[in-house]
Amino acid sequence: MSKNHSSTKNTRLAFFLNLIFTIIEFIGGYLTNSMAILSDAVHDLGDSLSLGGSWYLQRLSNKEGNNRYSFGYKRFSALGALISGTVLLFGSIFVLTEAIPRLFNPTHPDAQGMLWFAILGVAINGFAAWRLHSGSSMNEKVLSWHLLEDILGWVGVLIISIVMMFKDIHILDPILSIVITCFVLFNVVRNLIKTMKVFLDAVPDEVDLDAVHEQIKSINGVDEVDHLHIWSIDGEENAMITHLYTSKGFAWEKQGEIKEKVRDLVSHLDIKHSTIEIHIKEN
Structure with a gap:
């Protein structure tokens, strides 16, 4: 099996795993009444868009320039980053509008349900990250580190759910949700700035x-x-x-x-x- 085919296969597998789990997360976050799970669902939605774009662009990576796109199709990756970043930006703002009021009026999430979703999240994201990290392409390596960030988020949900099973500290759920969302927003804004610089033909940061x-x-x-x-x-x-x-x-x-x-x-x-x-x- 060629390296390019293997890279495409690994990225495709990670995309479908992430997309299916994102749908499960939205449903699970609603059923467990957990803003932490919903905020991570928004994060994973952005990951799914990135993975889907990477999978599609991986197939186009060997396509040469033509009369319509003389430089080839490489800038389509920046377009994908712009779209997924915009979706994440508005999704994160929505999560914050829901999570911040819960700091002052905490609801009662289903801690046991959160625990099972956290275990499932660590397992699925861990498997996808392992498959991509075992690949040889730069695209696979970058995406694997992105999925490792998701694993850390789910480890946080796992810890919070265990604490809430023994202590009635429901405010931990919106706090974790805000922390995850702010982390996502920080990276989204940073990546959107980089993407806009590409579209505006700015001098690359590493060039003097x-x-x-x-x-x-x-x-x-x-x-x-x-x-x-x-x-x-x-x-x-x-x-x-x-x-x-x-x-x-x-x-x-x-x-x-x-x-x-x-x-x-x-x-x-x-x-x-x-x-x-x-x-x-x-x-």
């Missing part, structure tokens, strides 16, 4: 554009650097375009050598597409 400008200008034969632009295609791979100016005495046959030196300078910046134009200064 001024430093790159000076490094290129220091190459022998380069007098000026103009229209230097570096942007991200999908949040992982970058692209670059620049115009270089040389003096009239420049040996034109050396332009290939200069371009190669420029590409060597930026090779550590994950630049997969580069356009380098060389012009002779008129004065």
